[in-house]
Amino acid sequence: MQENKEKISSVLSRYLKGFGSAEDENIIHQWLEDSDLEHEVYEKSQQFWDEIPLEPKIKGYNGAPILDRIYHKIKIEEALFLNKTKPKIRLINYLTRVAAILFIPLLAANLIYYTLNFTTENLQSYSEIYAPYGTRTFFHLPDGSTGKLNGGSTLRFPTQFGEKVRDVKLTGEAYFNVTSNPKKPFVVSTENIDVKVYGTSFNVMAYADEQTAEVTLEKGKVEVFKKTNNIIKSIGILKPNESCIYNSLSDSFKILSVNSAEKFSWLDGKLTFKYEPFEEVVRKINRWYNVNIVIKDDLLNTYTYYGTFKDETLDEVLRLLQFIAPIRYKVFDVVRKQDGTFEKRKIEIYHK
Structure with a gap:
């Protein structure tokens, strides 16, 4: 031995x-x-x-995002597997009930009625795609439509669309390039808004931790609906290079003319700020680099920033921000959790 x-x-x-x-x-x-x-x-x-040491002593190495990505990939595959097997389980359970009822003559008539009315709708299965923070993920839908998920976003859709509508559920941000089908509209559903299209390309941003949702149209035509108190109401039809911003807290919205290329810059790996408050800058950096930046001085939120980053590391972005803004920051060590995954790297930012 x-x-x-x-x-x-x-x-x-x-x-x-x-x-x-x-x-x-x-x-x-x-x-x-x-x-x-x-x-x-x-x-x-x-x-x-x-x-294996938690953090190998290699300059510029950060293993947390890599391990986090592997962990979420496992979860994605697990979810897809479970979704694929659920219909089979439901069918087995159904047939088991049928077999048991057959032994009871008094229920034979009810069994026949139930069997005749049993449809494949009960067997509908779904797929779910998740883009971990710090990543961008391409997706392909059953109707041939394509798109891309931004970090921290989830897209859920049926493995086969129904006869009347192509519906998907989004949490986070995604770009869609929808295959045209006038007889079967495409609907993106989020917590507070729905977007109805017939064949177009557009962007939807609706993170669960934000009170605003935004729809930006690149080409084609979309209609935006708000959802309040279980009532769905149209709030506008967008033309190319327009954005609709809906605030669920105040139940208000506005439609603006925009440069869609700037709004879609994240598709090309660009992190862009356009005269945005520091709080929004930090929120975007947190998602982009899968970190937890905490603003320790409220005075920093009075500053606005304009700039574009591409291929820069987190350290480079922080140094550049420090160069143009009165800030200093403290980086904490990554903490490993009991399940083997890592907490997000914590960074505290102070006013100089």
């Missing part, structure tokens, strides 16, 4: 460090197929993992 442990340790060590041979790989595969050795391999792999 001790000899096996030593061999497992030696082979795994070489393989995980990138020095393993083809023979080492074959040996590991054989061990994983052996129920007696599989547990030993798992325990030794776990040991190697636990021995």
Whole structure:
């Protein structure tokens, strides 16, 4: 037994460090197929993992976003798998109930009626795509429409659209390029607004932690609806290069002429500020870099900023902000949670 442990340790060590041979790989595969050795391999792999330092001493390295992205990718795959299996489970449960009822003659008539009225709508399945903070994710919908999710956003949609409408549910921000189908309108539903289109490209921003939602049209035509007290009401039809901003707290809205290219700059990997208050700048940086920046002095919120960043690291952005604004900041170490994931890096910003 001790000899096996030593061999497992030696082979795994070489393989995980990138020095393993083809023979080492074959040996590991054989061990994983052996129920007696599989547990030993798992325990030794776990040991190697636990021995990895939380933050390797490499300049500019930050492992938290990488591990967070892996964690959320696992969650996405898990959700998709569960969504795919749920209809089968419902059908099995349904057939089980049918089999049980068949033994009760008095309920035969009800069973026939229920069976005839059972439709595939009960078997509707959904897919959900999540873009972790600090990432942007492309998506393809069942009707051929495409788009991109910004960081911290979730898009939920049926694996097959219904006969009358193509409906998707969004939390966060997304750009849509919708396939035209006048007979089957496309509807983006958020917590406080709905957007109805027939074939166009546009952007919707509706994060759950913000009181404003914004729709910006690039081309085509969209109609925006507000949702208050379970009542849906149209608040405007947009033309290209127009934005509709709805405030759910004050139940007010405004339609503005905008430069859609600036609004869509995030699609090209650009983080843009256009005369925005410092609080909004920080909110955007938090999502873009998956960090937790805390403003410690309210005086900073009286400043506005204009600028564009592309491919800069978080440290570079902070240094540039420090150069143009009266701020100083403190960066805290990343904290590892019990489930193996990491908390967002915390940064406190003070007025000089």
